[in-house]
Amino acid sequence: KNGSSRSVLFFINLAIIILNLVAPTISQDDGICTFTADYCWKCFDTGTYTAGDKYQENLNSLLSSFSSSTQNNSGFYSSSRGQDSNKVNAIALCRGDLSQDSCQACLNKSTDILLQNCSTQKEAIIWAERCMVRYSYNLIFGIEQTDPFKHVPSPHSAKNPQHDRAASGNSLKKFAAGHATVPGGETIYALAQCTPDIDKQNCSSCLKQSVTEIQTCCDGKQGGKVLKPSCNLRSMADKLVDIPAPVPAAPALKEEKKKSNIKQIVITIVVVLVAFVTILSSICIFLRLTKRRVKLDEEFGNVSLVESLQYDFETIRSATDDFSDANKLGQGGFGAVYKGRLANGTYIAVKRLSKNSEQGDREFKTEVTLVAQLQHRNLVRLLGFCLKAGERIVIYEYVPNTSLNHFIFGKHINKTCFLLMELYLDPIDQAHLDWETRYKIIGGIARGLLYLHEDSRLRIIHRDLKPSNILLDEDMNPKIADFGMARLFMMDQTQGDTNTIAGTYGYMAPEYVMYGRFSVKSDVFSFGVLILEILSGKRISSFQNGENEEDLLSYAWRNWRDDTVANIMDPKLTTGLGIEMMRCIHIALLCVQENVASRPSMASVVSMLNSHLSHCQYPHDRHIICNIRVDQT
Template identity: 50%
Template sequence: MIAPPRSAVPLLLSLLALATSAHGADPLYYFCGTNGNFTANGTYGDNLNALLTSVITATAADYGFYNLSAGSGSADAINAIALCRGDVGAADCRSCLNDSAPAIAGRCPVQKEAIIWYDNCMLRYSNRSIFRAMEDLPAFGLANPNNVTNNVDQFNQVLRNLTDGLRDRAANGNSTRKFAVGNATAPNFQTLFGLVQCTPDLSQQQCDNCLVNAIGKIPWCCDQKQGGRYVTPSCNIRFEVYRFFDPSAYESPPSPPESTVSPPPPPTNNPSPKGKDTNSGRIALIITIPAVGLSLLVAGILCICLRSRRLKKNFETVPVDEISNAESLQFDLNIIREATNDFSDSNKLGQGGFGVVYKGTLANGQVIAVKRLSVDLGQGDQEFKNEVLLVARLQHRNLVRLLGFCLEGRERLLIYEFVPNSSLDHFIYDPVRRSRLDWERRQKIIGGIARGLLYLHEDSQLRIIHRDLKASNILLDAEMNPKISDFGTARLFAVDQTQDATSRVVGTYGYMAPEYAMHGLFSVKSDVFSFGVLLLEIISGQKSSHFCNGNTTEDLLSYAWRSWREGTPSDLIDPNLADGSRTEMLRCIHVGLLCVQEIEADRPTMGAVVLMLSSYSTTLPLPSRPAFISSIPESNTASRVMVTHSNQSENKEIRESVNEASITELYPR
């Protein structure tokens, strides 16, 4: 390290700060640490100046990543990390870092720790060790202002699959770059593009954990948005319905630097005393290589053929023996076509993640609901088999009843009882219809959902985890009795099984338990979490991701927890519920908070929930902090972001970009 004379430090720092105005775009965000300040004339200032100067004067960055330090071993040691976006060229990387060094000096002139983000790079420094350390705070989110207007569940599933695939690729990158981009076909004839990146000093597991956490924040920064990003010191993710990265990023990442191990010495020209053996070895090698190559080629062709046959079989037929128990429920396709007027748009009731639902009338006058699975969705066959096998064996007044199915050619149809009042989301999210749900009806709906879920978990012949409990999957009959529907993502458990894991997380953002959203672990307690979110939505009459409180908007769990801690839980109650029992409503809020606790073991079972809701002599334990606590301040001009770092928070204004508007920051969990 080369440090400038101490007398020159104030001048150099001033010049760095002054240079900020002469450079490019404003940063996306910056944060000045709260763990102490330094004096400009001290040793720490010398070391900081040396670091920032080295960032500016360095001639090249190894794959866009810097790990710098100054004053190592002393009390005034300082460490820095600089990272350029993986698709940014060397010139743009250098330009961004040249901007970031004076900008961070100007915005955080005396802080011992700071971080600044631009679109193309990130620079941070600290008086503690930050190399090979995964850190998720401070963080910020940006959302595209345009909403996903149709097929939201399907869009979210495509997004989830895309980001999970990119996460795996980035985490398995090498020590010089952990970066991945890709795209996937989204609904509404759109292409969804994604980018994920970790600082390459992280291990595979650290990078994976960081990206899992960032992906789990999407619902609270970018729910139902066409694009967004979530950015932390150690990793970041972004998605858009347009390509925002350089197409060269699709190429394979660079190889790690060549090994410094010396190559083996060249062979001498001295004849070998075993020349005959050597020649025999060469002949054997010449014969073996083509033979091995031919064997691999044949094996590869056989694998491709077998895979093609298997995929074709999976697409064309669902094994009849797997649904033999439901054979008596099979409908003829022509009967269903006639009942739905050949799947007329006028009979369309709605659309979910795996197909369209139509209203139909059979020849005997019976009204039915027909779920037509999309043939172009890779999970269609599995969803079909799940629903037929599971729902046909379930009988409960709070579960939708399966009347039959149709399986002809490429058509996969599920025929259900028709439920006239549509789904719960059409009521609680609508300010006019919501007024029709008085407390007595809402209490009946809450109790019915709880009993239906208890039946799935404990009282039926099977033990079933629903995995996608939400307002749109609760149907309401003529008497407003709730019926749990859509078992396409449900999983069957053994009687003594308590937990399972999956690499393919399905469900809906905002209702997923943290252990499921982040690690793919699910159990009955995952459904309990979803029920708790749904219960709080029913009480408040608002979506979990967009709770409106006067002129501000934040997520429901954050507002519910803050109200509880401040002793004002009644603020959560829908104003339309003026005539109901406040005691009963507050007890339901209490139960809801118990269900959404972050630690899985702390959540009650559905049996305990039903008891809590029906017996007021049962004493309720105090809830602990919910998962996914966040805050989404709102402004009409410049967005504001709350950064939480080392248990302290600070408000700052930042400007919005053209394509991105609302900004959100999540509290640490």
Template identity: 45%
Template sequence: MGSSNAMLLISIRIYLLLVLTPLISGQFGFRNTWCGDESYTPNSTYQSNLNTVLTALSSDTQITYGFYNFTAGQAPNKVSSLVTCRGDVPLATCRVCVNNSAQQLPQACPGRMVAFGYSEYCTMFVSNNFTYGTVQDSPQFELANPGPSVSDVSAFNRSLQGLLNNLINQAASGGAERKYAAGQTNITGNGGKLYGLVQCTPDLDRRSCVECVREVLLPNFTGPSMRSAAPSCYVQYDVSPFFGNVPNVATPPPLTTSPSASAVNRRRKSSNASTIMIPIPIVGLAVFIIGATIWVLLKRRKSRKSRMRFSQEEIESLKSLQFSFGMIKQATEDFKEDNKLGQGGFGTVYKGTLSNGDKIAVKRLLRSSGSEGDVQFKNEILILAKLHHRNLVKLLGFCLHEEEMLLIYEVVANGSLDKFLFDPIQREHLLWETRSKIISGTARGLLYLHEESRLRIIHRDLKAGNVLLDTEFNPKIADFGMARLFNIDQTQTMTSRIAGTYGYMPPEYVLYGQVSVKSDVYSFGVLVLEIISGQRISSFVHEEDPEDLLSFAWRNWMAGTAWNIVDATLSDGFSTEILRCTHIGLLCVQDKPEDRPTMSSVGIMLSSHTLALPVPSPPAYYVESNNARSNEPLQGSISSGRSIGGSVNAVSITELHPR
């Protein structure tokens, strides 16, 4: 896909150079510029960083929403930019405006560290000292256009105030890629119309946007037409329509030729016929190849967009969750390798810091993940956007930008459970009190998904790697890319696509595609036994005879040597509680789904130490060991001399001391 993007970029640039450049030259000059007092030294580090930012702005073809916030270097030579195209400006026109502004700004303010330029369709601000996410209200430009006088100033201002109030609220409520609103109203007692436009840079939150527009850019306007611009916001109103009719430079206007020019052209054609005839086939072939390349690649992108299509209701509900690609690039330092937190089957997770200081974790889905990755991306957004529980990871937002699919989460400080549980050194820090808290919290999270949220949700991929731990080791279930939504009264469904992690998937799902809440219960039971033993279900082998963790746990439970299952680092001071959790884990991994408890029953079992537990039946995939051997403890576990029996008939276990 990377080579395809490169071909598209080259094709577009050739097209612009050959066809469009002569048509658009000189049409996007600054109407106003402002230059700061502080200067930089020629050929200095600051100038190098400024050139890097301006080059990035003039050449970027990734951003499609008209807001650029590139940064280069470190303080005191750090250069930051805020560039915004007016919300109604077509993409191609926006890029031309940004490109021209990047070339003109250093000429308009030579040697100056801070500069602001305003043109018809975009604004550009560069500085060595401002923070993203805060109102940048200086400098300001106010331009009053000549027009008819206002006969009733009071009535005009009332109409203006009503229109702008409405537009301010709309713009401030915009998403992370655009905060823009435009509209019109009737002028009271006049019969005419009034047109208005309000825009903020999308790095501002709602309150900051309102503050910028109201307190900075809205004095008592009394003229018929006004525009006011600052780096962080823009306001314009007029008694004549001015928005929505911006030319798209990607579509060249028809050429008009004067008679004299036609004569000159004819004379040139006659005298240069031999030279013109040679390049025509070459140019035709080049245009055909370029056109075909663009058509094929755009068709591919359209195909992805069709797979990723959200309903109108979904779009409205997700507006507040959208982040701009530029904002995430800035937060992760352009996905710097040092910021990588981990990598999974469908993408890489990076740590980042937003402009307001908030820490985030960004999951960047692999471009090669195809339609399966698209489905996971959409699935995770639609599910997590509706869920709020202390034991579920919080989705802060997402970014869908051309080939980029990004999911933005809260940072969970201690990472995933598997990094502690299956590391011989880290595991020693997981005392039973901590492991018990992880088991209980995970159970509460699943219970919320199954019975307490608005929709019944089956996770389908619960495992140690998808349980994250905060600073106090409270668990948060993560990764809902494979989750399934059920109606609240629906108990099971069938699927032709098996997705999940082997070892955690129950037999009815693997063999028949049957999905139900009992699928998650089975995965939870495997997780409980892993937490108790400190052993992976997928890597456990006992001596030379392959035997999975479930079979080993069942065999020792039946033989009354259940303590052989327990991690050697755990104290036998909590033996009763540990063995009770082992019993619950075995109940959850029973072969038949109807024999497994629900998560509500599991919650009651975990919270009550006197409730009698039923006798478990053999776990799924259980195969009797080929070797008639003694029941040795797990490698590295406490010796069987310390074993505490777990009777087959121990249906009731009572703990006498308080928890």
């Protein structure tokens, strides 16, 4: 694509400013990747596939399409193939100076070597002198990745070691692809390149880090390479790039004789007009596509991550019968949710944000950029989005059952919830939610939260966990939904602060309500409240208990202290207080402890759900009972 080609040129120009090349001294030869090797690769041990399975079929098909494509002149390829655990994501990048034939030859050979040496590995990368190929079952598009890396110093010492330090100054003029003569008469060549799917900031970061590393790995040598998934940097005494010879000027055409034939004149005029209209149309299409990409970039900051998920507005309008009330599943303060059906028969859930909702805009960007990168059976799956003329629409998989809110509390619907996928079915008796199903739901929610907190490539705090945000599929498997208020944490970050408290009272942890502090333990608190609601069939808000009115947490703690925990259980559960029930009450009270540090992690919760009570610590009653208003949910 032309956009990809311009991205490569942009990153090369960026590298001209930031490159400070210092030739390398310390060799880091791992036994595979050497300076003279034509190919070096890395096979990851993060997962394997079986010969002949669907993952291998998708992998072979995807890599073959890269090495055989004749429609791409930019030298950059990125695509996916397959679904769920069999989905393969791949990127291929050729050196910017290569012709299409040279690029295809390099990709073809590199692909063969990679599949031969990393057979059955679900993630691998190979660097060749002229190209790079990588694939993974994880999302890799638009993400700066500097690991794994290869430091490859030249085996030959420089004739003049000082030329390296001269190369870092004005003598090289910091060109990303060029050469210069340094003191001592030697000529050095340099080349830098980023994958076009990462943005300007990430490219700059990757190249700056590579400059620092080449200074430490290859000092005193005639050159070296720093090879990474998102960028590469090369410096050596040999010519690096293929500079095509200038095309000789075409000989001047002889002036044609003036045509007197009227028919010929008419044909000429028609051809010129057709050519003009074609060129004008092409320019209009190009400007329209450019405007679209700029708009996406302004909205999300990373076009490549979300561009493939965009739906046409007319497609969504048709699927929902022009957003008819008959297809409306729920209405909230930020917009409405509709049931839709695509032309291929696939049912979808369409969340349409109000045009005048600023809060909705923030939620829209958060949901699209975060949920698009998440894949777990206990999280609702994002199918795409639509962005047109003030419209903000998110498209999710359609979950054919109602929310957990309906099953444990009956037909009362929370109208402020965006993702309430409420079907207009006959009322379902709460007795249908037997203990086995409730325990299955608790375990599924726990696994979904564990994925968000620890197992995904991102660390995400949901911040709005409640029954109406838990959807149930046809097999009553829970799916966590509504990530509009979620927050992204760095992997080493443990706590965040906010001046704007957002969420649902009763489910929010005390430290978040009072001080605006949130962490993974905030979600743990909400999960504990959820367990108590599932076990008791009562809402967290105040309820009538004989002549007294109290909230569910106070009720649970009082019965725990009085050794009457059987009173907490939903009377519709006809079986006695079993080990699993007791275990869940125990875990719930551990999760809602006032002391943040005393609450367990979700990893501990999942472990306790599958172990005996003797392995659980003893919960301590809250030291402070907060008098907090609780909204109906």
